[in-house]
Amino acid sequence: MRESNKGLFSIITSALLALTGLFLFFGGAELLVLGGSWFYILAGGVMLASAFSGFKNPKLATRLYAALLLLATIWSLVEVGFNIWGLEVRLFTLIGLGAWLLLPWVWRTGADWLTDKREVLGAVGISTLVVVASCFASYSINGTVPADRMAAQGQTDLTSNGVADADWSAYGRTVGGDRYSPVGQITPANISHLKRAWMTRTGDVQQDGEATVAGPDQGHEFNLELTPIKVGDTLYMCTPHSWVMAVDALTGKVKWKFDPKPATADLDKNVYLACRGVSYYHIPDEIQTSCRNRIYSPVADVRMVAVNAETGQPCDDFGDHGFISLRDYLGHVPHGFHFVTSPPMVAKNRVITGGWIFDNQANFEPSGAIRAFNATTGAIEWAWDVGHDPETWKPGPNDVLTRDTPNAWGVYTADLDLGLVYIPTGNSPPDNWGGSRRPFDDASSSATVALDIESGQRRWIYQTVHHDLWDMDIPSGPSMVDLPGPNGESIPALVQSTKRGEFFVLDRRTGEPVPGYPIAEKPVPTAGHVPDDRVSPTQPYPTAMPSLTPPNLKESDMWGATLLDQMICRIQYRQSAYEGQFTPPHLGKTTIVYPAFYGVVDWQGITIDPQRKLLLANASYLPFRIRLEKRQTLEAPGTLPKWDGKGEEPAAKGDALSVSPDYGTPYIAYTNPWLNPLQIPCKGPVWGTLTAIDLVTKKIVWQHPVGTTRDTGPFRTHNNLPLPTGMYNIGGNIVTKGGVVFMGATADDYLRGFDLSTGQVIWQDRLPAGGQATPMSYEAGGKQYIVMAAGGHGGLGTRSGDYIIAYTIDGAQGSKAQ
16 A cells, blocks of 8 residues: 555656646747747756656656756856845745655655655755745845934925924825924834824725726726825815715814715726825915815816815805816816826915826827816816917816826925926826827926916926836826035925836926936837837936836846746746837837836825935836737727717727727727736836935935735735735825834735834834825824825725724724724
């Protein structure tokens, strides 16, 4: 019986090695033909030889496998050095098979176990030691903010605009968007006592049909991306289904809720259900109104509502009994083609907003024009419409703003002393083909634009990507900071973050680069674009500022859970068009886009400590792939219905679900995150970082991976080992006077506190749902509070919920408001 078991285990072993060897051999042959690594075909051949030798000469079989494992270890070290993630994917599969060969029932010759197994035992031991040694490698840039900089306080902060220290009265605390709290009660010394003070549930939860992947027929992304604001003793917020709420700052008790009841027709078509925040405004005392203190909030059916901050009732003198339609002046707007997810900029009696335009549907979409409405009456004051002459004008009731112009969907920022609002623009749809873009589209896309708040006149524009074909729109307004000039003067500056991971430092008065922060045009790839489009031969790069842009990909960067799926990624890399960043989308051939449109730094923008002159940015790293095809490939067989822009967009069918239809253009586009068959990224860790940059010395002070794989496994599962890979993150960070940085955002559902001086995690709390939002801080009742919205993110696949959680030193145990 024992001999029978030995024979069965040997057969299983040979079969396992043979199947693995066949996969590696034929895949490796394809990779080699494509110009890739030789290792996989060699590994497959050795496994096949070992598998067949196992039947007649087990000793030879084990020696062959031991030699392969040793060779693999040397090859791995040559390719990636002592990088744990690179070694793990190359060696764990082979070490696992080697461990199987160490079983006493496998491939025995009758001699004692050690005699039979010593070659494999030695090879497994050496490979394991190499992997263990690599665990001590660091993926951080370690540094410390000097003590005198950490202590810096009392400097003039021209961007505070009189906001009380205890408040957080705008999305970025001030309209300057620095996300810095001047409240300093919470420090690294006492943060261990930070506990939950209260937790409130909004009651707005994900409904049936609101799926985790957005698309025309795949439901909606339900995302709680909220950052509440705090004015006086009240927090104000909105929910994914457009409810507006007021919550007591001390207790979390709900004061009032208002449901604007967005139209079902819009909710059924909107592919995102999200509201990042609301805006507060005090109507100037000289203006007659019965609704002096107002909360402005976007509504998912393309409206804006103004409610009384005290009662939650609509302000009757604003628009139509509290509402204005944002469909006005846009002509035909199919359901789901336009909505607003970001709080408007409200200043100088103006409500300024743009909005999201449905990406990649057509080249005749609604206008991306920026509009300003009277904050008291809701009447339109001006529109910045790049296709009109003049570009700033006041449309009449029957006028239509220029269709298909660049839009601006993120949070805007402003300098009230200069009277300027800063607009972060996208590009004219569709994203990946620009053959029909007009000169004014190209001139105003992917740019920071300064407009006069009251008149709407353009003061300056600075473009960060020319003729953008990669969806590198600017997703967040810049953050304001005053920097020391070359002659000791203070220069009013702004820092514009980008999806590329670059930081443009401009004089916010003129839009020119601040002295000492130059920007240079550098050559980029140009070959392979479709013949009826063009590419820019150069793109702008800030040459003095540190960059979070990742290095260009190499075949050896490819990753996976095993050696097998990693090989698939290497084959795909070799099959794709890729010459580095800005490789133009190709026709009929997959193009790798990295960095891609999910960031490096996305809509969360950056944080600036105005006293210590530090910039803080959390970043994500995930390549995407694009392939353009001629549209008749799907329209001719009827898979993709035809559409001329009249009426509602037809529902996509069959394989068209994952296609950007790009109506009105010669092409369709397939665009997806680059994941292998196990739904694991083809680019290995690190996937997420938090970085501190000194704005004076222009150097990285520290950088660390942030987040683990605890809640992200293969096939989008939510269980995994908490590997410290750094994790994809959606949402931003904040910094406090006490020297603590707070950040949720990561896909492992934690709120973390970091020591500003070193970047080390010094506190964390497990959230009941995904924290894909930016926290905020305020003071109430003599205590500093940190507040985090935890409701999950459909696109990232984190746990959904409706939680608003507040923390203070020593908390208030068991407090739970509803």
